Amino acid sequence: MEQFLNKLLEKNRAKCQFGSVADYIPGLDKADRNHLGLCIMKTDGTVQRVGDYDVKFTIQSVSKPLTLMLAILDNGVDHVFSKVGMEPTGDAFNSIKKLETHDTHKPFNPMINAGAIATTALIKGRDAQDKFRRVLEFFRKICENDTLEIDEDIYRGEKETGNKNRAMGYFMKGEGYIDGDVEDALDVYFKQCSILVTAEDLARVALFLARGGVLSNGERVVSEYVAKIAKTLMVTCGMYDGSGEFALMVGVPSKSGVGGGICSVVPGRMGIGIYGPSLDKKGNSIGGYSLLKDLSKELSLSIF
Ligand code: GLN
DSSP, X not given: OHHHHHHHHHHHHGGGGGSBOOOSSTTGGGSOTTOOEEEEEETTSOEEEEESTTOXXXXXXXXXXXXXXXXXHHHOHHHHHHHSOOOOOSSXXXXXXXXXXXXXXXXXXXXXHHXXXXXXXXXXXXSHHHHHHHHHHHHHHHHTOTTOOBOHHHHHHHHHHOHHHXXXXXXXXXXXXXXXXXXXXXXXXXXXXXXXXXXXXHHHHHHHHHTXXXXXXXXBOSOHHHHHHHHHHXXXXXXXXXXXXXXXXXXXXXXXXXXXXXXXXXXXXXXXXXXXXXXXXXXXXXXXXXXXXXXXXXXXXXXO
């Protein structure tokens, strides 16, 4: 198996040269565009690690399904979806367009920036610091990794340059989709995006969802229903405006981030974590996407 995975990985590493690393957040541009790593964790306990599976990178948008689950635990499903929708946008992940043009002005879904900021604003806590402490604790639990921390430089870079996110935050506050302090919500959002992970951590997140919300020690953290919500939104919106094609080509609930991570869930079977910072035009890992296409074909992973 390991030899087979290594072969697939090295074949797809060649694709990395056709993309580029994100540079709109200071610090992300330091990543090596030829890095490609894969970790597969099966529900039977088997683990496979190949390539650059142990390189740390910021989780970025892969954080979004996690904060969605925490927001639901804190507020219940109905309240969360009164503040954020369930529909794909067909626009870029950081687009502001539909917030203004759609009659409700409601952010479309929790997997793009606008919806994720509204979701993070729902996390309970005394202040921004306490809210982020709870977010980090939740991420550590799901990743089964107590050493997770943020990359302070990327966090500061995001905070300094995240003016589009800030604009969307204030717009949503004006429309009643964010109740508390916008700067607090943004601060927690920037921090959650700056959490350092490896492909192995993302494989654990995926395995957790593949098992319907249960950790490897058998502890249930979210209900089957909440895990299903996260997986469904990952299918329809997880790869931003590339979600439709990805569903056809790969066919498993997945979430990508501009740090190069992809977390892919094969329900009941396995969790897949990928790191490949060279991105395509839509902001998805170019080598990672193509590696998942091959894996899906070779291992018959599509849920459809
Ligand atoms: N922190 C990034 C941003 O807000 C997350 C985007 C992403 O990973 N697509 O722009």
